Amino acid sequence: MTIKKITVMTATAVAGMMFMGSAQAGATFDAVKKKGFVQCGVTTGLPGFSAPDEKGNWTGIDVDTCRAVAAAMFGDATKVNFKPLNAKERFTALQSGEIDILSRNTTWTYTRDTSLGLNFAGVNYYDGQGFMVSKKLGVKSALELSGAAICIQAGTTTELNLADYFRANKMEYTAITYDTSEETIKGFEAGRCDVLTSDQSQLYGLRTKLPDPASAVVLPEVISKEPLGPVVRQGDDEWFNLVKWSLFAQLNAEELGVTSKNVDQMLKSADPSIKRLVGGEAGFGKFLGLDDKWAYYIVKQVGNYGEMFERNVGQGSPLQISRGLNALWNKGGIQYAPPVR
Amino acid sequence: MSDTSKDSEQPAKPSRLRDPAFRALIFQILATAAVVAFFIYIVRNTLHNMELRGISTGFDFLDRASGFAILQSLVPYSEASSYGRTFIVGLLNTILVSALGIFFATLIGFLVGVLRLSKNWLVNKLAMIYIELFRNIPLLLQILFWYFAIAFNLPSPRQSLSMGDAFFLNNRGMYLPAPQFGEGFWMTGLAIVAAIVGAILLVRWSRQRFEATGQTFPTLYVSLGLLIGLPLIVFLASGAPLHWELPELKGFNFKGGLTVIPELFALTLALSIYTAAFIAETVRSGIQAVSHGQTEAASALGLSHARTLRLVVIPQAMRVIIPPLTSQYLNLTKNSSLAVAIGYPDLVAVFSGTTLNQTGQAVEIIAITMAVYLSLSLGISLFMNWYNAKMALRER
Ligand SMILES: N[C@@H](CCC(=O)N[C@@H](CS)C(=O)NCC(=O)O)C(=O)O
Numbered sequence: 001m002t003i004k005k006i007t008v009m010t011a012t013a014v015a016g017m018m019f020m021g022s023a024q025a026g027a028t029f030d031a032v033k034k035k036g037f038v039q040c041g042v043t044t045g046l047p048g049f050s051a052p053d054e055k056g057n058w059t060g061i062d063v064d065t066c067r068a069v070a071a072a073m074f075g076d077a078t079k080v081n082f083k084p085l086n087a088k089e090r091f092t093a094l095q096s097g098e099i100d101i102l103s104r105n106t107t108w109t110y111t112r113d114t115s116l117g118l119n120f121a122g123v124n125y126y127d128g129q130g131f132m133v134s135k136k137l138g139v140k141s142a143l144e145l146s147g148a149a150i151c152i153q154a155g156t157t158t159e160l161n162l163a164d165y166f167r168a169n170k171m172e173y174t175a176i177t178y179d180t181s182e183e184t185i186k187g188f189e190a191g192r193c194d195v196l197t198s199d200q201s202q203l204y205g206l207r208t209k210l211p212d213p214a215s216a217v218v219l220p221e222v223i224s225k226e227p228l229g230p231v232v233r234q235g236d237d238e239w240f241n242l243v244k245w246s247l248f249a250q251l252n253a254e255e256l257g258v259t260s261k262n263v264d265q266m267l268k269s270a271d272p273s274i275k276r277l278v279g280g281e282a283g284f285g286k287f288l289g290l291d292d293k294w295a296y297y298i299v300k301q302v303g304n305y306g307e308m309f310e311r312n313v314g315q316g317s318p319l320q321i322s323r324g325l326n327a328l329w330n331k332g333g334i335q336y337a338p339p340v341r
Numbered sequence: 342m343s344d345t346s347k348d349s350e351q352p353a354k355p356s357r358l359r360d361p362a363f364r365a366l367i368f369q370i371l372a373t374a375a376v377v378a379f380f381i382y383i384v385r386n387t388l389h390n391m392e393l394r395g396i397s398t399g400f401d402f403l404d405r406a407s408g409f410a411i412l413q414s415l416v417p418y419s420e421a422s423s424y425g426r427t428f429i430v431g432l433l434n435t436i437l438v439s440a441l442g443i444f445f446a447t448l449i450g451f452l453v454g455v456l457r458l459s460k461n462w463l464v465n466k467l468a469m470i471y472i473e474l475f476r477n478i479p480l481l482l483q484i485l486f487w488y489f490a491i492a493f494n495l496p497s498p499r500q501s502l503s504m505g506d507a508f509f510l511n512n513r514g515m516y517l518p519a520p521q522f523g524e525g526f527w528m529t530g531l532a533i534v535a536a537i538v539g540a541i542l543l544v545r546w547s548r549q550r551f552e553a554t555g556q557t558f559p560t561l562y563v564s565l566g567l568l569i570g571l572p573l574i575v576f577l578a579s580g581a582p583l584h585w586e587l588p589e590l591k592g593f594n595f596k597g598g599l600t601v602i603p604e605l606f607a608l609t610l611a612l613s614i615y616t617a618a619f620i621a622e623t624v625r626s627g628i629q630a631v632s633h634g635q636t637e638a639a640s641a642l643g644l645s646h647a648r649t650l651r652l653v654v655i656p657q658a659m660r661v662i663i664p665p666l667t668s669q670y671l672n673l674t675k676n677s678s679l680a681v682a683i684g685y686p687d688l689v690a691v692f693s694g695t696t697l698n699q700t701g702q703a704v705e706i707i708a709i710t711m712a713v714y715l716s717l718s719l720g721i722s723l724f725m726n727w728y729n730a731k732m733a734l735r736e737r
Contacts, residue, residue, distance in 0.1 A: 088695070088698045095394075095703075115396070115701055116701040117391070117395040145593075146592065147594055154684075154690065154695045155694060155699070159410070160408045163409055163410050174412060174594070175410035176412055176604075177412065177695065179684070187492065190493045191492065191493075191512045192513065194594075234395045235393075
């Protein structure tokens with residue numbers, strides 16, 4: 001199963017590397033434009049981030065991050081193809097060109113940014129690693145977890161942080177490492193482990209998959225920094241810029257009070273910042289190789305950052321996560337985008 | 342006068358280029374050179390392109406600290422160990438589950454295969470149902486089934502099933518007392534080796550005597566006595582230098598003793614049961630391939646039913662059974678990589694899974710992993726070919 005998938009992907013990657021000349025600038029941008037849709041790598045199903053709904057439509061904050069890119073490029077947020085990947089497969093899939101963007105709750109780390117031939121294009125969710133335990137164990141703090149069996153997913157930062165945390169606190173643990181979140185939550189449900197650890201937001205998402213979500217509690221400790229965001233291949237700056245600024249456009253829109261509801265009226269706004277954002281400044285889209293109204297399409301079809309957040313993981317969703325770190329910089333959080341000017 | 346004769350009257354020797362053997366040699370050298378050149382080109386181009394794209398290459402990563410935990414390890418391992426060590430841990434886990442799988446699959450397979458030929462209708466049909474059922478359900482489903490059946494149906498550690506205060510069973514695994522060898526246990530070890538050597542010599546001697554004189558000797562009982570008795574006497578005489586460490590519930594889980602994790606148990610079970618279905622069919626066809634005349638001849642000579650089976654049927658059936666049996670062993674070993682599905686830390690899960698992902702060195706790691714499976718498979722093949730040659734028909 002997985003070995004085959006990984007081998008095939010690696011083989012494709014190697015085959016690519018074997019015969020390709022040097023990567024040219026704009027290769028991905030042009031290829032995406034030509035094929036008419038964005039190929040976006042997501043999870044195999046993580047509520048709030050990327051999961052198919054009852055009707056089979058992909059939803060989630062990572063899904064919308066890809067949709068925003070499609071909206072900017074094609075003026076149509078539906079021009080995206082989603083490719084489910086588990087944690088282990090994701091980087092190979094991006095390296096081999098099987099996907100154009102990896103938007104799969106992926107933590108921006110030094111090693112990943114510098115040694116994989118990839119670039120992180122921003123942070124669409126500031127997260128941190130937490131623990132979920134069954135309520136009946138009566139555990140109140142992560143420091144009481146010495147000796148516990150812990151379910152985790154392979155190929156994640158979670159695996160590494162966990163080892164560091166337990167070592168630093170001189171505690172012991174047994175790691176049970178699964179391939180997909182489906183198995184991880186099932187192992188937890190079956191009682192194979194006492195604890196499930198992952199990025200905290202994902203714990204809330206995974207908890208909704210339990211037969212009785214109230215039977216598990218998320219502990220207060222956050223043991224790591226997990227800035228999650230979209231990733232692209234190195235070597236195509238045009239594409240990198242587009243992905244980066246699609247997310248910045250959503251953040252700027254929220255800051256300027258532009259929403260999917262009022263963006264049409266905002267087209268007539270006298271505020272120069274708003275005018276530049278929604279395409280009132282002629283020739284502004286050219287720098288990205290796009291229509292002047294690129295950001296207008298994003299906000300109109302996908303919404304600003306706040307709308308995207310509330311709809312997928314916030315008050316409009318079963319996860320009920322508060323903005324916290326993900327509030328705008330001027331609202332007590334750390335989400336901050338450079339200005340559109 | 343033919344062209345090839347070394348006739349001195351022949352003035353012009355045909356050019357060597359006309360010589361088919363020489364020409365074939367030249368072509369073979371050229372073809373090999375072309376293939377080698379092609380591979381060198383590909384490898385260099387790949388490395389060059391990976392460097393251009395900022396993907397790190399090389400084998401330096403094997404010395405870096407891994408930083409992640411592994412559920413089961415046959416050698417000492419911690420988060421501070423190197424990525425190279427994760428390779429060893431994964432490899433040993435793969436070998437462990439494959440060896441256990443091969444052992445049990447062979448056992449069950451031979452049993453079911455023989456039962457499949459039983460004259461008893463019920464036994465015969467039960468064996469048939471076993472074969473058809475397990476051979477036709479995808480292995481991955483069987484692995485998941487056993488795993489979650491175990492995990493969901495066994496109690497939690499605090500409600501463990503137990504036998505005495507020594508054996509415990511719960512959804513975290515099976516906990517057994519671990520032997521702690523005291524000083525002087527080496528003498529018992531020596532006695533075991535001596536008993537084995539003695540038993541082998543005994544078998545040889547009795548076979549020679551049988552061939553020379555036709556007299557039989559109760560080898561089985563005598564060698565069993567030797568194998569059990571000698572070590573036992575030495576063990577007791579040296580003061581029984583062995584005690585058992587019992588598993589004990591501490592906090593969330595059991596500590597101490599030996600643990601058989603449910604992942605290993607489920608995977609071994611699924612691999613054995615699945616592969617045994619194929620082996621059973623191989624065994625059945627092997628036995629049926631021995632012509633009935635052989636059995637008749639044996640009974641005409643007055644051999645008992647058991648003897649006929651042991652001396653006439655099985656040696657001939659083995660010749661038919663071994664080659665397909667080898668492929669089943671190879672399949673089982675390769676199928677053990679389905680371990681990832683349930684989190685058993687085999688080579689694929691640990692090394693070409695987590696290690697690959699943490700280091701990003703896909704090309705190197707996949708190459709190493711493929712080389713390992715190739716070596717394991719070739720090793721099994723070589724052994725089975727040797728065994729096959731040993732069992733092959735010897736014309737006298
Ligand atoms: N942010 C971490 C963890 C990401 C991760 O894979 N989390 C799991 C949570 S259990 C997940 O999303 N799994 C979904 C899947 O495998 O499809 C990382 O980048 O390494």
